[in-house]
Structure formats: C-alpha cells, structure tokens
Amino acid sequence: MTTKEIQNPLINFLLHLGDNALILGHRNSEWCGHGPVLEQDIALTNIALDQIGQARNFYQYAAKLISETSGEKITEDSIAYLRDGWDFKNCLLTELPNGHWGQTVLKQFLIAAYQYYLYQVLEKNSEEQLSAIATKSLKEISYHLRWSSEWVIRLGDGTDDSKQKILDALEIVWPYTNELTNFTDYEIEIIGDTYKNIKDNWIEKVYVVLTEAGLEIPSTVYNHNGGKQGNHTEHLGYILTEMQFLQRAYPNSEW
Amino acid sequence: MKTFIRKFFYGDYGEEKNTASEHNPSRQTINEWPLWEVFIRSKQGLDHKHVGSLHAADATMAMENARDVYTRRNEGISIWIVESKNIHANNPDDADALFDPANDKIYRHPSFYELPDELKHM
C-alpha cells in the first residue's frame, strides 16, 4: 500500500506522529540486551515500549480513517509493514543511528522535549480521538523527558570523556533538530498557530538542560529537513528492510 | 551484651570469616554503582514493603530505576528507596536475647482472656 497521495491533513498528521513514535521506538529497542547496566537497559526498553504503544494508537486511528475513505481494509500493521520509505513521515532525527549511549539519550531528549510541548497542544485539540491519545502519551513522554534530560546532564557534567562524547554527539544530531519545529502544512492545519509556542518552548527547554549539562547549542549553518514529507536519510531504508522482512517475504499471513 | 545495634550491609553475614574482602575486588567492582533497597506501597492504605534491590549512581536515578524495574506491572503507587549501607540490622547472635523475652508475655494477647460467650463486640 501507499499513503503518498493522501491529502487529508489529519491522516497525514496521524501518520507523522505514528511514524515518529515507531521509528524512534525501533531505534531504542535496538539497545535491549546491550545497555551499559541492567537497570538502564530496562529503563530504555520501557521507553521503547511506550513509543511502540503510541505508534499503534496513532496507526489504528489513521487506519480507521483511511479504511473509511478508501474502502480497503487497512490495519496498524499494513501501515507499519507495507509502506515504502517515501510514505513514512517521521522526522529524520528519529531514524539516525543510535551511536553510543550518549548519542541515544541526546536524541531521545531532543525529541521528548519537542513531543512534550506538542502533545500539550494536541491534548486540547477538538479531534476527540487525537486528544485522547495525546493525553495518554503525555504521561509517558513526561517521564521520557525527565529520564533523558537527567542523562544528558549527567554525561555533560560527568567525566571529561563523557563530556567530549556528548559534545561529539551534539555536533552529529543538531543539524537534524530544526526539522522538529519546522512545521508542515498538514501539522499547521491541525494545531493552528500554536506551533510558534511549541518552537519557543522547545528551544528554551533545550537551552536550560544543555546549560545545566555545561554544553552550548551548536551554531550550525545548515539544517536537514524532508522527513515529514517522505524524503529520508539512507538509514530509513535499512530500518524498513529489517522491520518489514517477514510481512514482505510471506504476504497475507497471520502472525 | 553491650550493643544491640550493629551496622550491617543488607546481605552481610556477620560472623563469617570468608567475607567479600577475600574476593579481591577489581577496579570495576570498586566503581560499581551503590546498592539500594526498594520499598513499595502497592495500594493506598498499605505499608511500604521491601521488594528488592538495585544499583544506581544517585538517589534520583535509584528512584527512577525502582520505577522501571519494580513497577512494570502496576505493582505500586509509592516508592521508598534507601541506600543499602544505611540500613542497620540486629546481630543474629543477639536474636535470643532480643526476641525470646517476648515469648512468655502471653497476657499481651487477647486470646489469653476467657470471657463469657454472651459478651459481644469485644
């Protein structure tokens, strides 16, 4: 299936939110069994589970809306497993490789901070279903934000080595952060002009946490964009290849 | 018997000769995050109960780890954490002196008193 031609802003927005949650959850789940210490392995897996749960909620709602208009039977799994890269609307930042623990928690922090303010807006949206999912997700995201901020601060203010590593990670991921708050038409259609507040709140939160971590916001000259419209990095193709393998190799099967 | 209270690690084994010190801790062991004990109130109105332990670098992390490790299935609504080294326990050798004297104070228990059956609500 493809969702490339869909014009309905609500469906596109739901796909975008679901894709963000799924791809980041997928990346975070790569840590399961490989974390720096058992307790943190468990913590990050909890976050990945939250995100996969959020993706399912958005996809189920999107699937219902798509099915209603197209007449086809669309499910959460056809959305996750049968679309190609160009259909995915996740931000590029979610698909970047995990790198080391510092890069992972930094990515997680930057995205959680964005989601935290975005979902507060969504919570008040007149679309009941969207608002309900946002309310539920916001509790989870508050914890993700807290957990990841603390790790960014801990690593920034830890050893010389950890500070250098988090600085390196910041250089790598920062050019991908502008996309988070660079809102597309389908987003603005749903959230209205509150998007400006999201951007301001996000940058302020990032500033506060990075400052406490003894880090500075990098001065970049170029930002990467495109994920929200389906133009991705090379990494997404590999994620999908792996993720969709069984559904593609054995089509029309129940699992 | 001079002291009733002696300081033990949770899990320390008192008079044993062959203690952890014989394991020759390596650099990594020295750098191990401290051990914490976790106590959880499973629902409103109940006491906090010891549920297990975990490692964490500081109290903030210990609290979050406790949430992530010990409440994955709605097991709790409130968490206490205590660094294990701060728990004081009695010496098991003193157990007789500490606890046996309570054995013969049967008059402290309601069943000690035989009362007529007609007496209700007592």
Place this chain on the structure above:
Amino acid sequence: MGINLEEQFQQKIDQEIKIEPKDWMPQKYRHTLIRQISQHAHSEVVGMLPEGNWISRAPSLKRKAILLAKIQDEAGHGLYLYSAAETLGISRDEMYEQLHSGKAKYSSIFNYPTLTWADMGAIGWLVDGAAILNQVPLCRTSYGPYARAMIRVCKEESFHQRQGFESLLVLSKGTEDQKRMCQEAINRWWWPCLMMFGPPDDQSPNTIQSMQWKIKRFSNDELRQKFVNMIAEQIKILGMTLPDPDLEWNEETMQYDFGKINWEELKQVIQGNGPCNKERMDARRKAWNDGEWVRDAANAYAAKHSKQL
C-alpha cells in the same frame, strides 16, 4: 562448635525454616548458592540475546511489543537474581567478571541460534516451559532471598510460556510456509531443551548435597521426565510432532519414554563449542565495555552533586 552449628543449620533446613543472609551457613552452602544463583542470573541476561535478534524483525506491532516486554522481563529476572546472590557477599560486577572471563557458566540453551520467527515461539513454549519447571520448586528453596526472587520471577514468567505457545498456535494454523517454520523450530529446539535440565542424575555431582540443603528440590532427571510428559501432550494441540521416534507412552511407568540424549553435544556446548557461544560472549563483553564510560560518568556526576531528591 563447628559441628554444632552445622547440625543446627541442617535442622533449620529440615524444618523448612528459611536461611537468611546474616544467618550462619556452611561455606559450601554459600558457594553452591553463589554458583547456582549467578549461573541462573547469567542465563537470564545471556538469554536476552537470541530473542533480541528478532525484536527488529517481529512481524507485527503487537508481536514486537510482546517480544520486547518479554526480553525486558528477562533483564529484570537477571537483576532480581544478581541481587539475591549479592546478599551472599559477592558483587554484581564480580559476577560479571566471572561471566566475561568464561569462568562462570550459563544455560547451554542460549548458545543455539534463532533462525526463524518461529524460534521465538519455540523458545517461549519449550525453553521457558523447561525453565518454569525448574523455577517453580525453587520458590521454596531454602535460601530466603533466592526463594523470594524466584517467586517474583515465576509470577512474571507465566506470560512468557503462554505467549510462545500462542504464537506457535497461530503459525500452526497458518500457511504451509508457516507450518514448516513451526515444525522446524520445534525440531531444532527439542533436544537442546532436554539437555538444558543438565546431566543425568548419576553424573551430576552437585545434586545430592543440593537436595539435602533444599537448594534444589527435584533432580535433573525428574524434571526432565516431567517436561517430556507435559510437552508430549501439549504438542498434540499444535498438530506438530517431536523429533524423537522413540517417544512413546509407557503404560507401566505412566510416563513417556524417550530417546537417547546426545550428551557429547551438551558437553561440547558447555565447553564453549556450541553454535553461538562466541557470539553470545562477545555481545555481553561488548555491552559491558562500551558501557564503562557511561557508568563512570554517572559516578563522577553523583560524586560532584551527591544529589538529594
């Protein structure tokens, strides 16, 4: 005096009084427990790896979430067990060192590869099923912290076996490819599962003393037989077969007879020559080494701030 303590200790065990961390205990009891609990903990943690292979490839979002939650539980179980062993005076890091240096063993079963999705079902049903038979009696083991850890583990473990069976059930009713996947996974995991209970009783030097101390409550062979009896019935529901031509119900013993186990294979796997021993240990060492700077940083931060809540 020494004899006296030992007699008292055995009396407590015989009366089903739990031994607690600070109680006197024979040196050998302590060492047996450290060995057994840490092996058990290592098995949980190494056991995350073969299933972890398939998190990124799980065929539906529901299965992905279930698998992830299950593997995470195993991390939790490892943690509970390490904590129980720590009450005996060994640190978790020391146990890790024993694992990483190859000195400590872990369950042989996790040195087998997970080749298809059906292996996730087979592990849940067979491997976890075998583990549960071992673990349920351990909830009454004589050492208090171990017994309490096992109660927690068993509570969480029951969903593992059920999800495994259910996942195979779906495959067994699916396409021809899925049925083949299911049968092949059962074929590959069956014998290693029987080996997982350990060497036969007459070759298992630790069993007798461990039974006397009520560290173990059933012998390897007893548990193995129980497992065969259980699975030989359950597989009928799947409409699959077990790869053993000698498997047959015995009216006299009221048990299933089964074929000869290849003990040489178990010996090889335990000695490090299983199909995945090297990959598993490399993965564990890599995770530990890659995490060192993270653990150090958290220590350094905590030392700087000694933060209050």
